[in-house]
Amino acid sequence: MAASSTSSINPAASKPQPRHQAVRIMHILTISGSPSAQSRSARLLGHVRAQLERAGESADHLDLRALPADALLGAQTAHPAIAEALARVEAAGVVILATPVYKAAYSGLLKTFLDLLPQSGLRDKVVLPIATGGSLAHTLAIDYALRPVLSSLAARAILPGIFAVDTQIVASDAGLMVDPALQQRLDDGIERVHQALALARHPAVEQVIVASRSAVRAAFQVHVNAHANANAQAADAQRMRCPT
Known part of the structure; x- marks a missing residue:
């Protein structure tokens, strides 16, 4: 029998491909630098991650307190857990890190981990630093203690840091209550993250x-x-x- 003159068309093949298949994917990684699971900085970071997810962005999460202490303190970068953590940082395009402030400095846990990153460990990455402290006296800890370290790790862009006083964050059974002024700063920071993602996805x-x-x-x-x-x-x- 002669072949039909009309060729079959696959409807799926005729549809234009979604734009996201043609753009570069940029991953978000949140890093909690608090040694306590119930710390305000960890809760605030979870709040930010929830906002990102509601906006359609997925974020990987790295809890530094879950890393094996001996391997971390011993700088055992070949340890499977440490190597995996470093690889997750390398794969990220946006890094959002949160830390409590102790005596005008970020946590020793975060410092220990950052010391394990290679010299250009944050190259081509956008970083949003978040910190919590007991008073406004610690506000400058981000700029004077943390920002120079992030810059030395060759971060592509360090977004304006967000500092929260402990009293601006109240945890309850209903969830996390955040002071409106702090929430506005968080919204601004997340918007800057969205802008960075948009630029990366549309080079x-x-x-x-x-x-x-x-x-x-x-x-x-x-x-x-x-x-x-x-x-x-x-x-x-x-x-x-x-x-x-």
């Missing part, structure tokens, strides 16, 4: 932004040079009119 947009910034800098430099030349010409003219 062409990021390239346009980078090109635009370069063009603006170039135009500004032309303006500065022209202004400097004009000032130099004016000074020469003044000297000719008023010779010494």
